[in-house]
Amino acid sequence: MATDIKVTAHAVEAATVLKLLPTRPRLLALGEPxxxxxxxxxxxxELFQQLVEEAGYRTIAIESDCLMGLVVDDYATTGTGTLDEVMARGFSHEWGTLAANRELVRWMRAYNDGRPASEQVRFAGFDGPLEIEAAASPRPVLTALHGYLSTRVDADLLPCTPETLDRLLGADDRWTDPAAMLDPSRSIGQSAEARELRLLADDLVALLDAQAPHLIATTSPDDRDRARLYARTATGLLRYHHWMADTSPARMTRLCALRDVMMAHTLLALAERGPVFVHAHNSHLQRRKSTMRMWQGPVEWWSAGALISAQLGADYAFVATALGTIRHQGVDTPPPDTLEGLLYELPQDRDRCLIDVPKLATALGDARPEPRVSPWFGYAALHPDHLADIDGIVFVKDVPQR
Incomplete structure (x- = not known):
């Protein structure tokens, strides 16, 4: 079978990826396991640089806090701050400590230097300001949205004053209490204040929409985009906090789903300004339902990729990444009857390759590889049942330790 599969493998290059697709997608997603x-x-x-230079992509969006990402974008486009400051303040999940992320930001700043704004590359985080153990206070986005509107529309149209928002929000640590993830009673998301804030946020978003002609005529595209980001994030956070206080068995399913809804909305907004290269975990980008085993049992929800694909069709493409070994994490040579095991037997000169999935399906014929079971919780193997919903596979034979 390895001989048949050999013809499905190509060099991992942007041009080769795009040749697998019927059209250049507005959102081209590369997953990682x-x-x-x-x-x-x-x-x-490497792929992003090639997509910029050869295919007209101008934005990269990664699985990081959408608000913190504004710090990176400001640096990349205008040089605001220093690289050290940006790496410390511009990424969530401690992504700023990774050398490859630092190199990405450095390259973007160098590429943009001296170029007009229309030709510059942009950075975006598309995750909500969430962690698995907590969610941020909605204060920054609610006050920013209110501030944007208060300087541009009649005061009588605003649903509340800044003082009202401040009183209802209260202390930020009430919102960010990490104990609330395991104990819904610690969440204030269904308090009287939170309910009133949800109504006010809805009114602020409606005002933003109702004043669109005026705002388009009087503010820059970047300012409007940020106001829309604040609006999406404010309503998304308040919705997330509401369900953090839920005690039903569906609580974690709702929270996982709401996180990916926020991701999808941000990616769709980014795609309005041009083609976007997206990078995140496979589970957030796949077209099939995502699953995770959590403390209370298995959870299943539609990923951001599934939501976007349903809306954009061929304007969304998903290339998954699969791995052979991560020996420093105890992930050794994959069993030969798994999908990764079959790909691992490709010629030794291919440390990484791009797999044409339709040709792979033909090569497999009626054979169905077994699902791989990872000995390490941090690696999610590619399920062979997902092949029909994947546009390509990047296979990395061995992941070295650094």
Missing amino acids: THREDALLDLRN
Whole structure:
């Protein structure tokens, strides 16, 4: 079978990826099956640079806080701050400590230097300001949205004053209490104040929409984009906090789903300004439902990729990444009857390759590889049942330790 599969493998290059697709997608997503591996991030960087230089892509969006990402974008486009400051303040999940992310930001700043704004590359985080153990206070986005509107529309149209927002929000540590993830009673998301804030946020978003002709005529595209980001994030956070206080069995399913809804909305907004290269975990980008085993049992929800694909069709493409070994994490040579095991037997000169999935399906015929079971929780193997919903596979034979 390895001889048949050999013809499905190609060099990992942007041009080759695009040849697998019927059209240049507005959102081209590259998934990864594990986080914090610089070898995978180096590959991401290479593809993004090629997509910029050869295919007209101008934005990269990664699985990081959408608000913190504004710090990176400001540096990349205008040089605001220093590289050290940006790496410390511009990434969530401690992504700023990774060498490949630092190299990405450095390259973007160098590429943009001296170029007009229309030709510059842009950076975006598309995750919400969330962690698995907590969610941020909605204060920054609610006050920013209110501030944007208060300087541009009649005061009588605003649903509340800044003082009202401040009183309802209260202390930020009430919102960010990490104990609320395991104990819903610690969340204030269904308090009287939170309910009133949800109504006010809805009114602020409606005002933003109602004043669109005036705002388009009087503010810059970047200012409007940020106001829309604040609006999406404010309503998304308040919705997330509401369900953090839920005690039903569906609580974690709702929270996982709401996180990916926020991701999808941000990616769709980014795609309005041009083609976007997206990088995140496979589970956030796949077209099939995502699953995770959590403390209360298995959870299943539609990913951001599934939501976007349903809306954009061929304007969304998903290339998954699969791995052979991560020996420093105890992930050794894959069993030969798994999908990764079959790909691992490709010629030794291919440390990484791009797999044409339709040709792979033909090569497999009626054979169905067994699902791989990873000995390490941090690596999610590619399930062979997902092949029909994947546009391509980047296979990395061995992930080295750094």
